[in-house]
Every structure is written in C-alpha cells, then in structure tokens.
Amino acid sequence: MGTPAVLGWIDTAVFTVLAAWYAVRAVVAGGWRHRVSSALHLAMSAAMAAMPWTVLPAEPQVVLFSAGALWFVWAALTEPAGGDPLLDGAHGGRVGALYHAGMMASMVWMAIAMTPASPAMDMAGHDHAAMHAMSMSAMTGGAPWATAVSGALGAGYALGAVWLLEVVVRQAVRDPVEPGRLLDAVAAALMTLGMSYGFLALMT
Template sequence: MSIVDVVPWMLTALCAAAAVHAVRQGVLTRSSGWRGRVDRFLHTAMALAMATMPWAWGHLLPAVPQTAFFAAGALWFPASAFGRSPASRLADLARRLPHAADMAAMAWMHLGHSIQTKGGALVTGVLTLYLLACALRSLTRDMPALRGASGTVGVSTGTPAPYEHFWHGSMALGAGIMLLMHC
C-alpha cells in the first residue's frame, strides 16, 4: 500500500472524528447560544463533506448547492463577529477568520476551480498557505503550556477545552491538504 492509498483513509478518519466532536460539542454545550450552534452546524457539515471528498462517491451531491452553502458559511464567520460589542469585535473577527478560510476553501474546491489559470493558482495558493499557517498556529498553540505544571493549560490559554485547538488545527490542515489534492 502506497502513501497515495493511505492519505484518503487518514483524511476520512480525521474528518469523521472532527464531525463527531463537533456534534458532541454542539449537543453537550448548551451555553454557547444560537451563534455557537450555527458555528457547530457549519463545522459538522464541513467535516462530513471533507470525510467523503477523497472518494468517488463523495461527489454525488451537486456541486452548486455545496458551493453556495460553504460560501454562505465563509461569510457567516466574519459577519457574525459584528454582533458583538465594539471593544471585542476586532479580536472576535480575528478568531473567526480561520473558520471563514476553511469554509472558503470548501466552496473553492466544490466550485471546481481551475488551477491552470493564474487566478485559480493564486487563490488556491493563498488559501492553502493561510490554512497551513492557521493549522501550525493552532496545533502548536498550547505546547508551551503543556510543558508547565498540570492544571495550567486551561488557565493559560483562556479556553475551557484546550484540545479545541487540535480540532481547529486539524481541520485547517485537512482543508489545506485537500486543496492541494484537488489541483
């Protein structure tokens, strides 16, 4: 079995696990409000779509509705940051941009972009580099805290679940890889 045969299975397993995590968090976390539930729904839909993308049967759904859905998701993340107070709006927008890039990458992949054009190559390159940078940041974000004393991870990162960075980073990495696979 070559690496070409293993990558689709790895991406499917990662994305399926991320979908289960998103559903679990969405069901168990009621305090996140309607915005959090919409976020979880979009993450779950993206993870499920990514889990099926490496396979021929994963393209059975029409591309146009999927493109529209993920494009709307890409707009949702930055637009929903503007409902917050002006003081936290910029920080919230910055936190939501990687999720918007994930959705934009999904829309771009379902659009059937053409890498043969300069514009297509530029969009694919920019999205891929941004997603890989987001993945690297997210996957390594808690590492210094993990070397410290036990019980300090949640305090140092400000998140109730430090492993949340793993899921966001993994999905950004998976989306970046899939962008390159669709070239």
C-alpha cells in the same frame, strides 16, 4: 483529487473524528451561536471526509458554505471584543470569526474547483481507484490560474496549522485551560491541517 488511497483514508479518518467532535459541540455548546458555528463545522468536516472518494454536488455546497461565510462575518461584527473563544475554537473573538468566514469561503472554492470540467462527465460510475487516479485536468480547478489559487490556499493553511499547533502547545503546557477548550484548539489545528492537505491534493 488524485491522492494515494492511504492518504485518502487518513483524510477521511481525521475529518470523521472532527465531524463527531463538532456534532457533540453542536449539542452541548452553550448558546445558539456556538451551536450554529459547530453545526457549520460539522457540515464542513463531513464534506471533507467524503472528498477523497467522490465529487459532491457543487450547488448545495456553494449555498451552504456561502451562508456559513456570511454567518461568521456576522459573528465577527457582533461578537464583543474579547468574547467567548468557544465560538471560534482556538482562534477566539472577532479575528477567529473572520478566519472561519475565510475557511467557509475556501470550501466554496473547493466545491467549484472539484466540479467536472465537462457536464457530461459522470462521476457515479467511478470506483475508488479511478477516483484517486483521476487527473485534476478533468476538473474546473485544473486551469493553471485555478491550480495556483489552490496552491496558495494550501500553503496558507499549512502556515495556519503551524500557528495553531503552537496554540495547542501553549494551552496544554504553558497556559493550561479546561479540557473542552483544549480539544477545541486541537480540532481547529487538525481542520486547518486537513484543509491544507485538501488544497494541495487538488494540484495533483
């Protein structure tokens, strides 16, 4: 990811806060479905926090986030209509579960796109400055079609972030809810915004 250091630190800070939030939710959320969903978001936040600084191994990410996508598809199929929105943060119910399935699938794509194009490319020897200066052409996602996919995902998540920010405002001002629900909405909006940044940064 060829991103300026200051943006990398902002990305890391945001996703570290999100990881802490979902760690709490994984412990205190009612029901095992809520806890599994929060644990998957915790793993996703941790991966995103590390991405500006290093290239994580692709294989475990592909396995984990593919399983996460299947989990949320299963949640969408089994969640009753109008189910507890805490399962899916601000999105709620079946639509929210499908949204998060797509987000997990996006993490699979990001892991693949950030895989070094050459097997001989050793990331362990790069310092932070070198990581930021690295061209996306050195990554699998540097192919023109792959860059277009990442750009489309980044734009889509940017639109999603705008929608979720409206949800936050509505829940905070026009339709007040308990603090936990509101913080879930804020976390969902921040995660969506961070995903947008991550995919757009892949293009640089």
